[in-house]
Amino acid sequence: MSSPESSEYDGTEAAPHGKARSTEWPLWEIFIRGQHGLSHRHVGSLHAADAEMAIKNARDVYTRRNEGVSIWAVEASAIAASSPEEKGALYEPANDKVYRHPTFFDIPDEVGAM
Amino acid sequence: MYAQMIKSTGKGIKSLDEMDPEERAFQERIDAGGKIEPKDWMPDGYRKNLIRQIGQHAHSEIVGQLPEGNWITRAPTLERKAILLAKVQDEAGHGLYLYCAAETLGVTRDQMTRDLLSGKMKYSSIFNYPTLTWADMGAVGWLVDGAAIMNQVPLQRTSYGPYARAMVRICKEESFHQRQGFDIMMKMANGTAAQRKMAQDALNRFWFPALMMFGPSDKDSVHSAQSMAWKIKMNTNDELRQKFVDETVPQAEYLGLTIPDETLKFNEETGHYDFAEPDWEEFFQVLKGNGPCNTERLAARNKAWDEGRWVREGLLAHAEKKRSRKMAAE
Ligand SMILES: [Fe+2]
Numbered sequence: 001m002s003s004p005e006s007s008e009y010d011g012t013e014a015a016p017h018g019k020a021r022s023t024e025w026p027l028w029e030i031f032i033r034g035q036h037g038l039s040h041r042h043v044g045s046l047h048a049a050d051a052e053m054a055i056k057n058a059r060d061v062y063t064r065r066n067e068g069v070s071i072w073a074v075e076a077s078a079i080a081a082s083s084p085e086e087k088g089a090l091y092e093p094a095n096d097k098v099y100r101h102p103t104f105f106d107i108p109d110e111v112g113a114m
Numbered sequence: 115m116y117a118q119m120i121k122s123t124g125k126g127i128k129s130l131d132e133m134d135p136e137e138r139a140f141q142e143r144i145d146a147g148g149k150i151e152p153k154d155w156m157p158d159g160y161r162k163n164l165i166r167q168i169g170q171h172a173h174s175e176i177v178g179q180l181p182e183g184n185w186i187t188r189a190p191t192l193e194r195k196a197i198l199l200a201k202v203q204d205e206a207g208h209g210l211y212l213y214c215a216a217e218t219l220g221v222t223r224d225q226m227t228r229d230l231l232s233g234k235m236k237y238s239s240i241f242n243y244p245t246l247t248w249a250d251m252g253a254v255g256w257l258v259d260g261a262a263i264m265n266q267v268p269l270q271r272t273s274y275g276p277y278a279r280a281m282v283r284i285c286k287e288e289s290f291h292q293r294q295g296f297d298i299m300m301k302m303a304n305g306t307a308a309q310r311k312m313a314q315d316a317l318n319r320f321w322f323p324a325l326m327m328f329g330p331s332d333k334d335s336v337h338s339a340q341s342m343a344w345k346i347k348m349n350t351n352d353e354l355r356q357k358f359v360d361e362t363v364p365q366a367e368y369l370g371l372t373i374p375d376e377t378l379k380f381n382e383e384t385g386h387y388d389f390a391e392p393d394w395e396e397f398f399q400v401l402k403g404n405g406p407c408n409t410e411r412l413a414a415r416n417k418a419w420d421e422g423r424w425v426r427e428g429l430l431a432h433a434e435k436k437r438s439r440k441m442a443a444e
């Protein structure tokens with residue numbers, strides 16, 4: 001997802017909140033659920049003035065070939081995301097809990113499928 | 115290609131030992147086939163190069179709608195018109211997927227648009243050639259989309275996650291584009307003598323500009339090495355051009371059309387076709403803004419932007435009014 005506000009990119013004259021942004025429609029992240037019972041999946045983003053327009057545009061941009069039967073549009077600024085620096089703290093504790101995987105337990109062959 | 119002359123800001127490639135730990139970890143991740151995601155640390159040059167490359171690619175998709183849009187109202191049948199309309203709409207979508215990917219690097223959509231409109235950012239040279247007859251719709255789909263596919267398929271494996279994902283979506287849609295073009299060429303090539311002549315004429319005009327899409331010869335493209343190390347460029351210009359020629363020549367033969375290159379010849383030793391280089395002076399002139407349609411294309415984009423201003427502002431004002439009404443009611 002795009003976050004010009006937090007970027008250090010300064011290669012253009014327009015600051016993220018500068019003049020160029022004054023007429024830019026907000027950014028929406030789009031999630032689509034396909035026909036086969038899977039959850040909504042992030043497919044990309046687009047700009048729209050409001051939620052209604054975001055859904056209409058998402059229909060045109062992301063479902064031209066029947067890719068979905070349901071659309072969620074979420075304003076990008078409303079999404080909270082974990083940051084790469086937190087990777088260790090968040091995911092490493094899972095590494096020493098191998099007993100969470102069924103393969104941790106040896107079940108004798110005689111018992112059959114389990 | 116759609117991004118033909120990306121000037122690298124890197125100062126030559128560093129070896130892993132010369133890199134500081136952050137950059138080294140970054141490069142090792144790319145070497146191992148890992149993806150870089152928006153919030154990850156990345157060298158400034160990587161970010162800047164990608165913004166230029168993805169932005170130029172996006173602009174090409176958008177400007178690329180113009181030469182084909184030119185024929186929508188004059189398509190020979192209702193079916194051809196619907197197909198062309200769908201194809202051009204896909205290209206708008208491609209532009210949008212790519213703008214999104216570039217935006218994750220911290221540049222705004224408005225800024226990229228402004229840089230296109232001012233001529234600061236480029237788009238592919240191919241879209242500065244005119245589409246004079248209906249057969250050009252065939253030649254564009256067959257050759258131009260065909261050349262784009264050559265470049266885009268490997269880019270699905272590029273190191274920057276959002277760019278790779280945009281490429282996957284695009285590639286799924288491109289083969290329709292090339293096939294509808296070839297289908298037009300088949301109809302024309304098997305049609306009346308006049309239609310056959312139109313098809314040949316379209317091939318004559320688009321062959322060399324299509325070859326130029328891959329960018330200058332490897333010996334003249336000084337910026338490739340860093341981009342290849344970063345995996346934002348997957349093959350050299352000449353590799354892709356050769357692959358395109360090898361695939362396209364038999365297709366032209368099938369159509370009974372002649373590639374406008376007298377030197378074209380299959381080389382038994384290399385297993386590839388030998389072919390004439392395009393006129394690189396013409397290529398550089400077109401990039402500089404002196405192609406047949408540069409002025410017209412940029413004027414069309416500027417007009418659309420200027421005339422759409424009241425719509426952009428009006429809808430934003432309307433959305434804000436709705437929001438504040440809703441808040442007042444709560
Ligand atoms: Fe495209």
Ligand SMILES: [Fe+2]
Binds near residue numbers: 259262288
């Ligand atoms: Fe295309």
